[in-house]
Amino acid sequence: MRNLLPVLTVALALIAAWYVAVVPMNAQWERDQAARAGTELAFGDLVARTMAQDRPRLPAPHQVVAELWESTWVEERHGRRGWWNTGSLSNRSLVWHGWVTLSATMLGFLIGTGLGVLLAIGIVYNRAMDASVMPWAIASQTIPIIALAPMIIVVLNSVGITGLIPKSIIAAYLSFFPVVVGMVKGLRAPDAMQLDQMKTWNASGVQGFLKLRLPSSMPYFFASMKIGIAAALVGTIVGELPVQQGGLGVRLLSGSYYGQTVQIWAALFGAAILAAVLVGIIGWVQRTTLKRMGLAQ
């Protein structure tokens, strides 16, 4: 709680800067409108109008907040297709799109984390994998995901895999990497003395892994999962662009097709909130786990 004040201060400063930027960004259109109508526009009116446009270049913060409210609570509570009236989520609400994104993100994150941990174990225990896997893992991350995503979708589609799985695989593709890097470091965290100690007890390889290497890697594991889940969210959103079957990515793309800037910003903030919540959940699990392990003092 003690960092609440600085965080709020920065947030307020950003919002203030945003409001200030809204006026010059949207002013030209208002001036053109006024010139066309042959009227004079007072500065006060100009400012007020730049913050209430339907399709502003830069929507004002309160417009984005209003759109977020409209496309979540209002849509589901009062909308014709909303959850309140139909018992299922409306496909026009951010709640539904967010859920589509979330489910693919979670599946992709699980696949990516599992794969990352397995690869890290292989790298730590197998000399051949140690020498060969990491360069490929790094190379995989240098390919722009925006170029790769449509190919993955198309290839999987041609073998009959559609829907959740292709998006999750793109999410996993991005999220396995930080987990591999973090877990290799974590599993190698025990020093020579600790490994010698295991040897003096004649511990088996499995015991050395379960009782020493794995617990040692936990702080690294959580740190890399935080990066991994954010990467999985980005991967899912990119994967949604070519698929067009719902999700925050679709909202972003359709918003830009139809010049719905407010919708774009609302979807953007929806994604940011989702990422913050996911990272926050992992942070909470991290704190409680490490505390229980006695690693957080």
Add this chain to the structure above:
Amino acid sequence: MRDASLVPVIAAQGLGLTFRTADGPVHALKDIDLTIHKGEFVSFIGPSGCGKTTFLRVIADLEAPTEGTITVNGMSPGDARRARAYGYVFQAAGLYPWRTIEGNVKLPLEIMGYSRAERAERARRVLELVELTGFEKKFPWQLSGGMQQRASIARALAFDADILLMDEPFGALDEIVRDRLNEELLKLWARTEKTIGFVTHSIPEAVYLSTKIVVMSPRPGRITDVIDSPLPRERPLDIRDSREFIDIAHRVREGLRAGHVDD
């Protein structure tokens, strides 16, 4: 078995260990002949690079000798390690931060497959032995350095190894704590009748603790003197002011000086 003191526990003949490095071979140990009998407290003392830690590691099968032979309990060091013949106390306590003191002591017992009840009973007993009763549920960071090292000794005592190998276990502790732990270690040795190999670079510590002092010198690492201490097994701290103590300390210092080459 006529006399327990005549049973050799560790026997090395012509033992040598040469490390191959990029700068050429390094003779860590050369022509080591030494027999340690059951129940002895043997200190290895010498300047850094004299191979005292390396010799301890050879006994523990953490390094393999390149020349000569060595037996531990009549077996090769590897077989002895697999038979869990020794407990090893490292320079740092090396307690697992995610385990309580009790959990740390139980760790080797878990690895060796002791039953749950047996683990609890043994942990209780050895923690009492090192006077850490009441600290079972504490995490290592909640204990002082001296207490952590006592916990690591308890861990090495928890299973029934009759050899205890200690590599400068009190090296990182201050003089006052070290004195206390030395005193406790002697009591522990008297009670458990274990054979102890103890690496140190402190002359008073070596003389105070040992029944046998092995003086070593570097380049190549070799034994320059073996002193059988005439001090009684029962040793109050003030024995360090006695004539005998000072004489032995003097002889150790002479041995160290003789082996020292200024280069």
